[in-house]
Amino acid sequence: MLESLADGFPALTAAFGMCLAEAGAICLDYHDHPQGVELEVSGDFSESFHLYWPQVTDQMRRCWNDIEVVREHGAYGIACLLIRKLTPFTVIERSRKGTGFDYWLGFEGDLLFQNKARLEVSGIGKGSPDLIAWRVNIKLKQTERSDGALPAYIVVVEFSTPTSRVVVKVGQ
Numbered sequence: 001m002l003e004s005l006a007d008g009f010p011a012l013t014a015a016f017g018m019c020l021a022e023a024g025a026i027c028l029d030y031h032d033h034p035q036g037v038e039l040e041v042s043g044d045f046s047e048s049f050h051l052y053w054p055q056v057t058d059q060m061r062r063c064w065n066d067i068e069v070v071r072e073h074g075a076y077g078i079a080c081l082l083i084r085k086l087t088p089f090t091v092i093e094r095s096r097k098g099t100g101f102d103y104w105l106g107f108e109g110d111l112l113f114q115n116k117a118r119l120e121v122s123g124i125g126k127g128s129p130d131l132i133a134w135r136v137n138i139k140l141k142q143t144e145r146s147d148g149a150l151p152a153y154i155v156v157v158e159f160s161t162p163t164s165r166v167v168v169k170v171g172q
Contacts, residue, residue: 002053005077010092011103012080018054020077025053026064027074027123027159039078043136043165045086051078051162067125071159075123076102079155082166087153089117100145101152118143118152126160136167143169 002024005017012020028037028051041047064070080091080103089105092115105117120139124131135156143152152169 001049001051001081002077005080009080009084009090010106010108011094012091017077020073020080021054022056022060023064023070023073024051024077025056025074026060026070027125028053028162029056031126031160031162033162037162040161040163041082041086041166042163043167045166047086049082049085071123071125072121074159075121075155075157078157078164079119079121082155082164083119083153086166087117089153091119098145100143105153115150117150118146120152120154122154122156124156124158127158132156132158132163132165136165140167140169147171 002021005021006014008014008017035052036050039049039051083105084090088107090108091103092106093104095101095103101118101120103119104115105119106115120143122135122139124135136154139154149171151171154167155164157164
């Protein structure tokens with residue numbers, strides 16, 4: 001599943017998609033998960049997915065040695081896949097710093113790539129349901145900077161279980 005990020009998205013090159021897959025692989029490997037581990041999705045969606053990832057090497061571990069960076073990028077990768085599976089949207093453009101969210105979402109075949117929704121992502125190494133809910137609330141507040149007519153999708157990925165909470169903030 002994670003290796004499919006290398007197929008690219010409108011806003012992800014194949015190379016960057018593979019980087020996200022590597023980061024997710026390292027996070028899952030760090031917690032000794034077997035291939036095919038189930039990712040439980042909760043929040044505004046209730047689903048489960050089996051995760052598969054590239055084999056982790058020592059070179060990959062050395063490359064991604066900063067745990068915060070690897071967790072952030074691993075969560076981006078899983079969030080991109082979840083959005084594509086759970087919604088009609090895909091990642092169409094990286095957002096700029098200061099907007100309060102990470103990516104613009106739109107429809108896959110839309111040639112105009114008009115922005116339809118926002119995506120804000122967070123990764124947690126190990127956390128309780130209360131910590132995950134707290135992080136979702138932080139991210140909901142963070143997106144207030146760009147509130148308007150477009151909805152925001154908040155995706156928090158917790159790697160030790162693994163689990164993900166996906167919440168939709170309706171536009172005004």
